[in-house]
Amino acid sequence: MRARDREILLKLNKEVLWLFVTGSVVVATLVVLFLLRTPPSYYEYNGFTLGTYCRIYVSSEKINSKSLAEMLFTELDRIYKKYNANDPESVLSKINVSQDWVDLDEETFVLLDAALKFSNMTEGAFDPTLGNLIHLWGFDRLDEQDVRVPDSSEIEVALLHTGYKNILLDRQKRRAKLLNGIHIDLGGIAKGYALDRVYQIAKEVDPDCTGFVEAGGDIRIIGPKFGSRPWVIGIRDPDDTNECVGYLYLDSGAVATSGDYERYFTVNGIRYHHILDPQIGYPARGIKSATVVASTAVTADALSTAAFVLGGKNWEYVVLDFPKSGGHVLLVDKDRNIRKSPSLSVYEADR
Ligand code: AMP
Numbered sequence: 001m002r003a004r005d006r007e008i009l010l011k012l013n014k015e016v017l018w019l020f021v022t023g024s025v026v027v028a029t030l031v032v033l034f035l036l037r038t039p040p041s042y043y044e045y046n047g048f049t050l051g052t053y054c055r056i057y058v059s060s061e062k063i064n065s066k067s068l069a070e071m072l073f074t075e076l077d078r079i080y081k082k083y084n085a086n087d088p089e090s091v092l093s094k095i096n097v098s099q100d101w102v103d104l105d106e107e108t109f110v111l112l113d114a115a116l117k118f119s120n121m122t123e124g125a126f127d128p129t130l131g132n133l134i135h136l137w138g139f140d141r142l143d144e145q146d147v148r149v150p151d152s153s154e155i156e157v158a159l160l161h162t163g164y165k166n167i168l169l170d171r172q173k174r175r176a177k178l179l180n181g182i183h184i185d186l187g188g189i190a191k192g193y194a195l196d197r198v199y200q201i202a203k204e205v206d207p208d209c210t211g212f213v214e215a216g217g218d219i220r221i222i223g224p225k226f227g228s229r230p231w232v233i234g235i236r237d238p239d240d241t242n243e244c245v246g247y248l249y250l251d252s253g254a255v256a257t258s259g260d261y262e263r264y265f266t267v268n269g270i271r272y273h274h275i276l277d278p279q280i281g282y283p284a285r286g287i288k289s290a291t292v293v294a295s296t297a298v299t300a301d302a303l304s305t306a307a308f309v310l311g312g313k314n315w316e317y318v319v320l321d322f323p324k325s326g327g328h329v330l331l332v333d334k335d336r337n338i339r340k341s342p343s344l345s346v347y348e349a350d351r
């Protein structure tokens, strides 16, 4: 090799070395900056609506997290007021008192249509027309004094005025008519619907916002913790507020639990709770809690109520067939046995 070539090679080597060193310094600085970056801070908003305690936990870098949380709470409350069967001014009450066809706004039509879809899917275990029965038991009032065990004859009469097939929906004219004096009660699905709406609004305001929103045991994930980690959700032990029977790791989607501990009263040692078996008009027996993971809160909410009703009759059907409709189930039965959909294991492992 000539002296000139050697000189060129040496110069080239030096340049490569220099590039390598500066490149490494830049990469190392970026790694350090990434590791030291402050995680987004979350704003927590607690409030009472939808007949339960609600918690909004959000973080946005686009808008003030507190303003976002307040905006989301306003939406929860709007839906509560619109579908509160106890408020004579609510949209739902106007449908319930009418003997004739009632024109529906688009949102109400979609919600009723969804409720009927879940009734059909669960052969009526989820039934949004139990208003008369729920009123008879007193579970529609927040006051503990109003609950009682009705006579069997009263239950028989109320049962005549229930049944999801008594809701007629006219798709063309976007209207509804209730037959046989039924009253709609959306307590088994409204929380889920409200949580999905909140998710939509949060994402419209800031597609990158993260957090979750919770309404009385139902949770809708808005985005992963700190943008990348799953949220860890404890499934409450139905017999002990402070214990969990399992944990779920969710970075999207929703989870809902229906439990016999949420609203109940006890007479002669028997617990009467708020989830009714539409076939008999009495609280569904055999299950203490039913948890459902799904991609939307509306599915998780409706299917958790249905899983609670059906779980005591045919738990194999619930854990094996509900996943086909998008709901992955965990049941705790009256003897504390835990029955799970095999597909639930995806959500039980930390990722
Ligand atoms: P959840 O806590 O989601 O299971 O909903 C329970 C609420 O749904 C009750 O307080 C009632 O308002 C209503 N509900 C009770 N039993 C049923 C049922 N079998 N199907 C649909 N909704 C029901």
Ligand code: MG
Pocket (backbone or CB within 6 Å): 187, 188, 189, 256, 258, 300, 301, 302, 303, 304, 305
């Ligand atoms: Mg429900």
